[in-house]
Amino acid sequence: MSKLPKFENPDLLVGIETSDDAAIYKINDEIAMIQTLDFFTPIVDDPYMFGQIAAANSLSDVWAMGGEPKVALNIVAFPSCLDPEILGEILRGGADKVKEAGAVLVGGHTIQDDEPKYGLSVSGFVHPNKIYKNYGCQVGDVLILTKQIGSGIINTAIKADMASKEAIEETQRVMASLNMKAKRVIEKYEVHACTDITGFGLIGHCLEMAEASKVGFELNPAEIPFMREAARYSKMGLIPAGAYKNKGYSMGKVEFDKLEEHIVDLLCDPQTSGGLLFSVKQEDKDKILEELKNAELETTCKIIGEVTENRGKVITFI
Amino acid sequence: MIVVDARGDVCPVPVIKTKKALEEASERERVEVLVDNDIAFQNVQKYGNEVGNILSAEKKSEQEYHIVIEGKEKEDELKKQETNCIYVIRSNAMGVGDEALGKTLLKGFFYALTQVEGLPKKILFYNSGAYLTTSESESLEDIKYLESQGVEILTCGTCLDFYGLKDKLEVGNVTNMYAIVEAMNQADKIVTP
Numbered sequence: 001m002s003k004l005p006k007f008e009n010p011d012l013l014v015g016i017e018t019s020d021d022a023a024i025y026k027i028n029d030e031i032a033m034i035q036t037l038d039f040f041t042p043i044v045d046d047p048y049m050f051g052q053i054a055a056a057n058s059l060s061d062v063w064a065m066g067g068e069p070k071v072a073l074n075i076v077a078f079p080s081c082l083d084p085e086i087l088g089e090i091l092r093g094g095a096d097k098v099k100e101a102g103a104v105l106v107g108g109h110t111i112q113d114d115e116p117k118y119g120l121s122v123s124g125f126v127h128p129n130k131i132y133k134n135y136g137c138q139v140g141d142v143l144i145l146t147k148q149i150g151s152g153i154i155n156t157a158i159k160a161d162m163a164s165k166e167a168i169e170e171t172q173r174v175m176a177s178l179n180m181k182a183k184r185v186i187e188k189y190e191v192h193a194c195t196d197i198t199g200f201g202l203i204g205h206c207l208e209m210a211e212a213s214k215v216g217f218e219l220n221p222a223e224i225p226f227m228r229e230a231a232r233y234s235k236m237g238l239i240p241a242g243a244y245k246n247k248g249y250s251m252g253k254v255e256f257d258k259l260e261e262h263i264v265d266l267l268c269d270p271q272t273s274g275g276l277l278f279s280v281k282q283e284d285k286d287k288i289l290e291e292l293k294n295a296e297l298e299t300t301c302k303i304i305g306e307v308t309e310n311r312g313k314v315i316t317f318i
Numbered sequence: 319m320i321v322v323d324a325r326g327d328v329c330p331v332p333v334i335k336t337k338k339a340l341e342e343a344s345e346r347e348r349v350e351v352l353v354d355n356d357i358a359f360q361n362v363q364k365y366g367n368e369v370g371n372i373l374s375a376e377k378k379s380e381q382e383y384h385i386v387i388e389g390k391e392k393e394d395e396l397k398k399q400e401t402n403c404i405y406v407i408r409s410n411a412m413g414v415g416d417e418a419l420g421k422t423l424l425k426g427f428f429y430a431l432t433q434v435e436g437l438p439k440k441i442l443f444y445n446s447g448a449y450l451t452t453s454e455s456e457s458l459e460d461i462k463y464l465e466s467q468g469v470e471i472l473t474c475g476t477c478l479d480f481y482g483l484k485d486k487l488e489v490g491n492v493t494n495m496y497a498i499v500e501a502m503n504q505a506d507k508i509v510t511p
Contacts, residue, residue, distance in 0.1 A: 160330040162337070166466055228463065231433055237333050237364030241357050262364075 021061045032128040036061040039075045039119020047086045051093020052176040057273035058120035059101050063183040064196040067126030072098045074108025077117035090118050132194035135212030137279040141307040146182035147174050147275025147299040149202050150230025152240045157233040167229040175273040177298040185291045189284040197274030201246040203267040210314050219305035220318045234262040242270035254315040325354040332358040333365045340389045351385045359383040403507040404440040407447035427511050428457035437469050444474035452486035462489050
């Protein structure tokens with residue numbers, strides 16, 4: 001990747017260098033445009049559900065940067081041997097989520113491929129002074145996570161045909177739910193940093209945020225919301241390879257020896273369409289929690305820890 | 319001994335193959351699993367620890383790992399399921415002392431109950447315990463989940479009436495004193511959190 005030409009432009013506010021999934025381009029002093037693209041292969045059997053999850057995942061990047069999605073385009077790969085009705089269901093799932101997000105979906109592009117793939121390219125707007133960065137946490141901040149974790153492990157249990165109906169239902173509901181409501185509550189307060197929890201797992205994204213902010217995180221394992229039965233499947237070794245990669249990367253920086261092994265595996269579990277992690281002022285905590293409660297989220301939103309000085313290990317546990 | 323060759327398989331296939339072999343194994347028969355990568359090696363050991371005992375786990379080379387597992391005695395498993403254990407929730411708080419603390423504890427209790435193995439056969443709710451199965455409960459989702467796992471949820475009808483909760487029952491069935499007495503008489507174990 002380092003051989004690719006670099007683009008420099010004073011209006012490019014966020015580019016590739018911060019390893020964000022999105023670019024932000026300043027249009028004027030009031031508006032900057034966020035541009036994102038994300039797609040993946042099916043992770044659930046139901047095409048309508050797959051469409052919803054892929055769209056929720058693509059839209060999430062815009063909220064994670066503090067913006068609101070405005071226009072979306074489909075990106076689709078689909079085999080000619082499959083029933084076109086399946087494709088129709090995937091697109092319907094995506095369209096329903098774009099509608100829920102208050103954005104517009106205007107077509108897109110489909111190519112023929114052996115394996116289906118679906119996602120969105122999303123454009124959104126944000127005020128140039130209100131872009132969320134994945135750094136900027138201040139000592140004393142509280143950390144809010146907007147979705148329960150465990151989707152990687154539960155999806156592995158589904159592949160092994162060992163997941164219960166309830167676990168499958170919860171995981172799919174959580175993956176398909178939009179981070180919009182939580183973001184619209186928290187944006188009324190001072191947000192010091194924000195990121196979305198995806199492939200690096202909760203621990204990987206926490207590390208990224210803490211290290212970039214030059215602080216430490218003290219997490220409370222009892223407050224981290226897990227999906228139903230995720231702990232049980234974690235104990236049974238239904239753990240995706242990505243979790244081991246995340247664990248290997250964070251070893252030495254995280255106080256893992258304080259936790260049971262299956263909890264460590266859960267914290268390292270890569271998430272699909274995961275929640276947002278916010279760092280906000282301690283004094284706003286109660287008001288935010290109250291408002292989140294009234295917002296009737298479909299997911300479990302919790303304060304999972306606090307920002308501290310870096311005490312040697314970047315992430316510690318109560 | 320059953321030998322499972324899961325070399326060349328990626329997660330979660332080695333765990334699935336191990337599970338099948340342990341289910342087919344006769345009592346005390348050992349299962350040896352061969353895998354070719356460290357992730358499968360760790361996952362199969364976790365599974366083995368959860369459902370039985372690991373007798374040995376050895377890395378022979380970069381591409382060859384052996385794990386020997388012995389399943390738990392099947393008789394034990396059977397006995398565990400047959401135990402007629404009932405839980406009795408006598409109030410809307412857990413323990414004696416501060417009420418708010420007691421409520422928080424009880425909420426935590428039901429959450430924890432959804433996360434552990436070995437569920438009771440029935441849960442009886444009486445006196446202010448009746449609040450727990452109604453729309454005023456903070457543990458409704460957990461109790462619904464327990465019901466979905468086969469736990470019988472029974473709430474005292476007199477108590478629902480007394481607290482004006484009759485129309486608010488959200489999970490399980492209404493019961494009466496005869497059924498409560500009978501359930502307690504037949505129980506092998508009664509747990510009162």
